[in-house]
Amino acid sequence: MGSYLLRRMLIALVSLVGVTFITFLLIFLVPGDPAEMVAEARFGHAVGDREVELVRVMEGFDQAIPTQYWRWMGHLLSLDLGHSLINRKPVLELIRSRLPATLLLAFSSLLISLVIALPAGLLAALRKDTWLDTFARLFALLGVSIPGFWLSYLLIIFFSLQLKILPVSGYGGLKTLVMPSLALGLGMTGLVARLLRASLLEVWQQDYLRAARANGIGERKILFKYALKNAMIPVVTVIGLQLGMLLSGTVIIENIFGWPGLGMLLLDGIFNRDFPIVQGCVLVIAVCFILINVAVDLFYAWLDPRIRWSTGG
Amino acid sequence: MAPLMAVLNNAPMFLYVKINSASKKEKQGELAMKKINYTLPVFLLLFFIIFGFTGCGGNSQQVSQPQEKVPAELVVGVGRDTVDPEGGMWESRGLVFETLVTLDEQGKPQPLLAKDWEIASDGLSYTFFLQEGVSFHDGTPFDARALEENVNKLQSIWGKYPIKKTEVKGDYTLQISLYEPYPLFMHHVAQLARGMVVSPNVLEEFTVDGQKEGGSMPPAGMSGGGSASGMPPAGMGPQAEKQGMPPSSGMPPAGMPPPAGMPPAGSMGGSPMGGAPGGMPGGMPPAMGQPQVEGPQYKVTAPVGTGPYRLAEHVPGQYWVMEAAEPYWQGPVKIQKIRYLIIPDAHSRVMALESGQIHLTGISPLSRIPAGDMERIEQSKELVLRHEPSFRVSPIAFQHLEGLFADARVRAAFIHAVSEESLDKVLAPTGSTLHTPVTPASPFYFPGLDKKRPYDPARAKNLLAQAGWLPGPGGILHKEGKPLQVRLLYSTTRPEDDYLAGIIQQQLKEIGVELTITQLESGALFAALAERDFELIMAPGIGSTSLDFEMDYHSRSRRSAIADPVLDRLIGEYNTAPDFTRQKELSRKIQERILGENYVLVFTTTYKSYAHSTRLENFIPALEEEVNFMRHIWQAEFY
Numbered sequence: 007m008g009s010y011l012l013r014r015m016l017i018a019l020v021s022l023v024g025v026t027f028i029t030f031l032l033i034f035l036v037p038g039d040p041a042e043m044v045a046e047a048r049f050g051h052a053v054g055d056r057e058v059e060l061v062r063v064m065e066g067f068d069q070a071i072p073t074q075y076w077r078w079m080g081h082l083l084s085l086d087l088g089h090s091l092i093n094r095k096p097v098l099e100l101i102r103s104r105l106p107a108t109l110l111l112a113f114s115s116l117l118i119s120l121v122i123a124l125p126a127g128l129l130a131a132l133r134k135d136t137w138l139d140t141f142a143r144l145f146a147l148l149g150v151s152i153p154g155f156w157l158s159y160l161l162i163i164f165f166s167l168q169l170k171i172l173p174v175s176g177y178g179g180l181k182t183l184v185m186p187s188l189a190l191g192l193g194m195t196g197l198v199a200r201l202l203r204a205s206l207l208e209v210w211q212q213d214y215l216r217a218a219r220a221n222g223i224g225e226r227k228i229l230f231k232y233a234l235k236n237a238m239i240p241v242v243t244v245i246g247l248q249l250g251m252l253l254s255g256t257v258i259i260e261n262i263f264g265w266p267g268l269g270m271l272l273l274d275g276i277f278n279r280d281f282p283i284v285q286g287c288v289l290v291i292a293v294c295f296i297l298i299n300v301a302v303d304l305f306y307a308w309l310d311p312r313i314r315w316s317t318g319g
Numbered sequence: 320m321a322p323l324m325a326v327l328n329n330a331p332m333f334l335y336v337k338i339n340s341a342s343k344k345e346k347q348g349e350l351a352m353k354k355i356n357y358t359l360p361v362f363l364l365l366f367f368i369i370f371g372f373t374g375c376g377g378n379s380q381q382v383s384q385p386q387e388k389v390p391a392e393l394v395v396g397v398g399r400d401t402v403d404p405e406g407g408m409w410e411s412r413g414l415v416f417e418t419l420v421t422l423d424e425q426g427k428p429q430p431l432l433a434k435d436w437e438i439a440s441d442g443l444s445y446t447f448f449l450q451e452g453v454s455f456h457d458g459t460p461f462d463a464r465a466l467e468e469n470v471n472k473l474q475s476i477w478g479k480y481p482i483k484k485t486e487v488k489g490d491y492t493l494q495i496s497l498y499e500p501y502p503l504f505m506h507h508v509a510q511l512a513r514g515m516v517v518s519p520n521v522l523e524e525f526t527v528d529g530q531k532e533g534g535s536m537p538p539a540g541m542s543g544g545g546s547a548s549g550m551p552p553a554g555m556g557p558q559a560e561k562q563g564m565p566p567s568s569g570m571p572p573a574g575m576p577p578p579a580g581m582p583p584a585g586s587m588g589g590s591p592m593g594g595a596p597g598g599m600p601g602g603m604p605p606a607m608g609q610p611q612v613e614g615p616q617y618k619v620t621a622p623v624g625t626g627p628y629r630l631a632e633h634v635p636g637q638y639w640v641m642e643a644a645e646p647y648w649q650g651p652v653k654i655q656k657i658r659y660l661i662i663p664d665a666h667s668r669v670m671a672l673e674s675g676q677i678h679l680t681g682i683s684p685l686s687r688i689p690a691g692d693m694e695r696i697e698q699s700k701e702l703v704l705r706h707e708p709s710f711r712v713s714p715i716a717f718q719h720l721e722g723l724f725a726d727a728r729v730r731a732a733f734i735h736a737v738s739e740e741s742l743d744k745v746l747a748p749t750g751s752t753l754h755t756p757v758t759p760a761s762p763f764y765f766p767g768l769d770k771k772r773p774y775d776p777a778r779a780k781n782l783l784a785q786a787g788w789l790p791g792p793g794g795i796l797h798k799e800g801k802p803l804q805v806r807l808l809y810s811t812t813r814p815e816d817d818y819l820a821g822i823i824q825q826q827l828k829e830i831g832v833e834l835t836i837t838q839l840e841s842g843a844l845f846a847a848l849a850e851r852d853f854e855l856i857m858a859p860g861i862g863s864t865s866l867d868f869e870m871d872y873h874s875r876s877r878r879s880a881i882a883d884p885v886l887d888r889l890i891g892e893y894n895t896a897p898d899f900t901r902q903k904e905l906s907r908k909i910q911e912r913i914l915g916e917n918y919v920l921v922f923t924t925t926y927k928s929y930a931h932s933t934r935l936e937n938f939i940p941a942l943e944e945e946v947n948f949m950r951h952i953w954q955a956e957f958y
Contacts, residue, residue: 036842042849042877043842055877103635162667166674174671175396175662177637264662266636273663274399274636279842 014303018296025292026082030075032288033281041067043279044091087289088282090275097286100271107177108267111190111260112252114183116245118191119198126195127202127241128234134207142199149196158189158262175264186263190256194248201244205237212236239309246302250295392656393935393957395949396668396680398687400661402630402639410683411659413941413950414641415456416515416624419447419466419508421941421950426762428505432461432516432625442500442897443483449491453648455518456629463493468519470495472617476513480504502899503866506762511950518623627652627953637661643953652953665689672702672930678957679938681929682949688928690749690815696930706748707927707940707948708760714871714919715807715823715857716880723805723854730917732782736830737823737921738774745818746923753922756871756910763866763906768914779830788831796831804833809857810844816857819923849877855920856880868893868909881918934958 033040041062062068066077081088087097123146130142165172165185176182209215210233218228253268260269268287275283401410419433428436433447453461467485470477470493481498488494497504508514622630625648628641638660643652660677662668669692671677681688688696688704696704717724717733724730739752746752755768783796783803791797795804807823809816820836827834834855839847847853858871858880868890869875874882889909896902913919927948931938938955940948 036840039842039846042846058877107636159666159670162670166676167670170674173676174667174674175660175676262664262667264637264660264664264667266634266661270636270663277399 010307011304014300018300021296022293025289025296026079027075029285029289029292030078031071032285034071040281041065044281082289087286090283091280092278097282100283101268101286101290104266104268104271107265108253108269110183111186111256111265111267112249114187115190115194115252116249118187119194119248120245122191123195123198124202127199128206130199130203131206131210132229139203142203146196146199146203149192149194150200151196152193154189154193154256155258155262157192158185158259161185161189162262177264177266182263182265186259186265189259189263190252197244197248198241202237202241205240206233209233209237235309239306242305242309243302246298246305250298253291253294253298388958390653390655391934391957392658393654393679393952394658394660394677395682396662396671396677396686397659397682398661398663398665398668398685400636400639401685402633402635402659410685411628411630411639411641411657411949412515412622413511413626413948414628414657414952415622415626415630416511416517417626418511418514418516419449420505420514422506422509426506428509431509432466436505438505442497442502444494444496445504446488446492446494449493450648451491453625455520455625456623456644457518457520459518459520461516461625462490463487465519466493466516468522469516472519472522473517473619474617476515479513480507499895500897502896502902506866516625517619521619521621521623522617523620524617628657631656647953649953653956654952657952666692669696669930672696672932673699675701675932678935679929679931681927688749688930693748693928693930701933702930703933703935704928704930705940707929708758709925709927710758710760711925712753712756712758712871713813713857713923713925714756714880715819715855715921715923716919717917718851718854718856718880719916719918720851720882723803726786727917728782728786729788730920732779732786732830733827733832733920734772734779734917735775735782736779736832737826739771739921740774741822741826742819742921742923745815745822748926749928750815750923750925753924754914756868756913756919756922757866757906758924761866763903763910765907765910768907768910776826776830783830790831794828794831795833802833803831804835805854807834807836807855807857808839808844808847808853809836810841811838812841813925819857823920845877848880851880851882853880866906868906872909872913881913883912883916883918886912932957 033043036043039058042058044065044067045057045061066074085098087101089096090100126142126145130139130146133139162174162185166174172181172184215228215233218232219225223232257269257273259265260267261273264270268290272284272287272291274280275287395410397410417432419431420428420436421431423429430450432450432453434450435448437446437448439445447466449461449463449466455461455465459465464487467487470482470485480501483496483498486494486496627644627647627649629644631640631642633639638658641657641659643655645652660671662671662677665687666689668677668680668686669688672680673695680686693704696702717730719725719730724733739754742752753769754771755764757764759766759769787798788796788803789798791802793802795802797803805827807820809820817838820838824834824836844856848856848858858878870878872879872881872886873890874884874887886909889905889912893902893905893909896905927940929940934957936956936958939951941950
């Protein structure tokens, strides 16, 4: 187990270094001269040649890219993500201030998704080919197919304009949490429910379950202790990936509901051409993904011991 | 509520009971998989998850209910958080700060913080007689010394003018002397971004050395520096001329709004005055290789002005609240509290307006109302939609220096090939085409120049034929075996530009021109403009009463699509005209030159479109402000 963990950590570390390089290059990948973009953010859109050259020297854009990268990495290692070009605040502080909103939305969406998807997937598998199964599958299909932004507008029209019971936008209290959580959670629900159903149906045919029944173990115990644990392996992968996406801030949903999370900060950064903000957000998002992937891998190993045996751990 | 929660709490119990009952059946040899009945509990669970939430929990943003003539909090929907704790703000700047004068509907200066003024006959000195009994929000009296401190320290604003010295002539009398005449001085200081007055107590000295590290560098546009006395701003005075510095008219005018939806410098932090962070004289950064500015530099550390409101609360990314700063010297403030709620999505903002969560939106380019939603607003009996004239003009310009459009006949042909009526249909109701470089709202608008250029495809073809472009394969005009292909560049920031580009493409096709349209991210568009790497370009529009022709039309501007020595000379004369009358004459010549040379395919303007609840009464927008026209909101009533 120890070497498995070590191996996963090493892979994560390599990924992190790759991510820092790509994140650093972001400003050079965007069309236009980076010095001009930064100058524009600082001086207004009517910058002259002199302002652009000033920024080029001040920000070191006149140096070789590897030199710039090492300097940037030096700051990064001391957890300095730079300062916003617009309000000069430390990027890390800005990201930290937005994390609670993102975490709240991510976990509430995940909760909604799991609370609906797990029973629905379970039910669809247990009641295969009945109307219940058809309904659950249809619901899952809708969940997967409906774009989040469209569902968001539907929810606003229904809850805010028709029923007038929820605010369109805002942050604070359950009422503001309902619609963004539903918009995010319902999309995820379909995927998880479909996957659980398919996985459970597959596992249900396995010999070890037949053996368990032959030994007189109750169906409930077979389902929850033996079948579901195995069936959850692919589901956990998907949940992990989705959680990564949720934690990274879902830009469109946050934008629609005015949810002050990481996604909105990122969008502000893009609109303002505030590259340190964009770089910082992208980096944090990438790190979230990597960490969640590691966690999912470890969870795999716990769910299915064959995984760690096969890797020599 | 209680029964609902009780049922919700009991839902897991139902599930448990059902599973238990299923277990009993297992003993009877039936396959449990077929027998466990989750139907009811799952449906109940789903129902309560979706609807249970809606009736419980706290709510910080209450859905407002109409009230009977009781003054209420006004909630304004905005697209971005434009408040900075260090004192900068954009969309509500006009509520906190005031200017010496304001402009009336004809563009004439009217008293505000200055009750009267005298302009010397040579145009080199302005004497302001200030209102008495006015105080800043921190209790500091507004007098000649306070104004002098502003002028001398806040160079990101006052450094833009050729100020030679200031002289206190009395407690409430200040004389400002200029190096050279500046005919637009009164018009410029009427704008918040170019003439707002802040409390001297919030002007804090800072070091430029911290610039690079970001430590002590003020937000963009919030800097000041140097001393006006004896030190001319960059490019303004004789010293600057000797240094070969460009005149400051080429610098970003303070508070100039960004091209369609983009916040300007300092919109997030600091007021968008366009000043350099380093607080260089004239708001300009130091020239490369030159020593940093001598003398102390100043930045604004808090939003403290003489206006009717003060910033009461700011929750970054969510909302900010302005509350009445009473006693206000002009009279009672009727709306005591204004909340700016940040709703980035434009459609959501409109729906928030329809639901009653917000009461006013569309107050700046960052809070635009989508044209597609306007019809719905117009149909609502509880909402009002208004379109006010704007100063913003966006030219679609030719690359006239080289290539196809160096031939004036080709430029004229293209102009005759585009029907303005068709474009107006697309732009309505939020804008229209123009026939002059300035809008009718401008004091430099000349009706005589406002002549519609005829849509005449036959004449267009004829002109192209004269230029050697003759019909070829596929209906496309050819010259020396090459097809007539043109590329139009435009930015992603204005949705209607997609349609404009499409219509122009279609109309040009009718005369045998193959137009490819390329949408660019604004950075790439600016780069193309600066490098003049385009054939046709929708240049980002600048809107301001500042009438800064240099930025849009001078060859040295990175935002100008035009490079014409004659125009450059005229703009130079315009910038240093001895008086307003002469400047107006020169502005006419500038416009005539732009129109006469056919440098622009078509001009478009965007109106200030805003919508509000009918509960908001007597709201008069301030036309002199391109960005924030809520300056007079204190006189409005909201119930």
